[in-house]
Amino acid sequence: MQLSQEKHDTITDRTLYVLLIVLEFAYPCAPVRSGRGLWFHKTKDFGDQGIVDWMMNEVKMAEDVRAEIVASVLEVVVHEGEQINEGDTVVLLESMKMEIPVLAETAGTVSKVAVKVGDVIQAGDLIAVIG
Numbered sequence: 476m477q478l479s480q481e482k483h484d485t486i487t488d489r490t491l492y493v494l495l496i497v498l499e500f501a502y503p504c505a506p507v508r509s510g511r512g513l514w515f516h517k518t519k520d521f522g523d524q525g526i527v528d529w530m531m532n533e534v535k536m537a538e539d540v541r542a543e544i545v546a547s548v549l550e551v552v553v554h555e556g557e558q559i560n561e562g563d564t565v566v567l568l569e570s571m572k573m574e575i576p577v578l579a580e581t582a583g584t585v586s587k588v589a590v591k592v593g594d595v596i597q598a599g600d601l602i603a604v605i606g
Contacts, residue, residue: 537606538581542596546570551592553585553603565603566590581605 546568553565560582568575586606590596 537586537604538583539601540565540577540579540603540605542568542577542598542600542602544568544570544575545595545597546575548590548592548594548596549574551588551590553588555585555588557585559583559585559605565605568596577602579605 547570548566549569550567552567553559553563559565559579561579563579564576565579565585566577568577583605585603587604589601589603596602
């Protein structure tokens with residue numbers, strides 16, 4: 476891709492700076508001056524997956540762990556700052572005299588624990604956040 480100054484001699488430093496930021500995010504590349512133009516050489520190949528899928532794989536979002544049923548918190552197994560793996564028990568709930576483990580669906584660091592032993596939680600209530 477080439478940005479030529481032949482038709483647009485008024486490309487300001489600020490415009491160029493904004494353009495470089497947008498290009499680096501959407502189409503990672505390195506600028507190279509050549510004659511009267513500015514060439515951009517691609518620095519990242521996303522393969523067949525495309526940039527959106529690549530970003531979804533690269534950017535780790537925090538995951539909310541939420542209650543699926545009305546229950547009492549019997550035991551809080553994890554603590555804030557703790558590293559956990561996918562499948563680890565986050566809390567142990569009790570409903571209708573049954574113990575129900577709530578498992579982490581992703582590995583990460585527990586950034587927030589929103590419940591304590593004895594709390595009665597409703598379906599959809601936040602239990603913890605894994606970041």
